[in-house]
Amino acid sequence: MSKTRDDLERASIAIGEWLNAIYGDLTIMAAACERELQIARGAKTVLTERNLRAIQPAAAAFLARHEIPTAAGIVVGPDILDNNLGAVEWWQRGDSGSTQRIVFNLSPEDPGFYDFVTFEWFAEVVSTGKPAIQGPYLDYAGMDKYILTAMVPLSLDGVLIGTAGCDTEVRELERIVMPILRTIPGDAALVSKFDQIILGNSGRFHVGNRVVSLPKDANRIGISGPELGLQLVAAPRTLHS
């Protein structure tokens, strides 16, 4: 029993270390973006959508430091820019160190309208001013992939204007998280604060499912690192037969 607890503890710390590195660098990226936005805005008082292109080097630097996330950038809320729609300045990793800009349709009349203000990664970060994580979810009309989105607050001159963060494909996350989960004896999973399974170490805990019931002898432990409400759950292995 306490051996399981120790294994969980170790796994929690290992995952927490990776998250700390990601969120730490996202905070650094957000600060770099702020500086680049200030320079791009120059003497004008209002930020234009066009100004946001200036953050590309900051996004590219983040993607160069971390191999698992697939895209990074910033999202600026409506009422901040000249266009009343807000903006998503998002850069995806391309071949051999390049980055490619992803186009989002932010006007409600567009068929592929990307209504970002209702996303947890936006609404929560903007209302609490704290980092958040969302997913796994299918980012339709966005990355069009099954991803997790990690976000931190983005400020300009002391005012919260949106979020800065990165997307990670669930399939890529496996490379970091699975080796750690496989050190836990029995069935174990990394779950979100809503108990949605991010990844499990066997066919018992399926990606995306909610954990609906756990046996009495199950263990739960919070992930150390940034406060995102992530947890590890573990239960004695039940063989599917």
Added chain:
Amino acid sequence: MGDLSGVHSQVFRPLPDVLRAEAIVDRLSTAISLGLLRQGEQLPVENQLTAMFGVATATVRDALQTLRNQGIIETRRGRSGGTFIIGSPRPNLDALRDRLLSLSMAELRDLEDEQLATALAAARLIIGRAFPHDFDRLERVARTMGEATTAESCMRADSRFQSELAVLSQSERLLATQMRLLTESIEIMWTVLTVEADREWTMNDHLTIVAALRNRDLIAVERAIRQHISRDFYRLIAARLDVLYPIGPTNE
């Protein structure tokens, strides 16, 4: 559409010819393994294949030459000439294993989702449409698994049962979806499942599904289908994880 964003430029990247020829070989081999194309059956002529696959003539020729070298097809000259299926492909175990390893947990779950959705939809239609003699037929198909002696014949029996479910739904679209799913997954499944360990429960699961369908008991049908498919995928996931992320002896 001049300026394609990142994702889209990836999607529309041209496929190299060699990959297209391989894809044709894979498609035809799998279809022959599953019995969709039968021994003795004649393939469409070269320029028909070119049009159907939407590739260059040279690509079709390369693919056919590969199949000819493997002894799967034969081209005869003369009045009753043409290209015919004469052999079964040996399952390429290495390729199948690579395909399993390349599927992530999320993709495996998604494949399971689609199989489950398709089987459940077919079952609902069957309950409303099938007659007692249809269930007799389905039961006969399910029992052929009992005589299978190799993983390959188990695979064929399993595939027959699953396609028969779609057939009895009387939906051409569901059948097409089912065939695509089988093409994608059933060979992989039977590289993991074995005759000794898995033939029996697979057949029993199938018979449970038939019995529940016969009773037109939707809840029992759903339970049986769900249990069967989730068991299949549990095994698939375990096999993949054991190779990619083996657990040390201290942890088992």
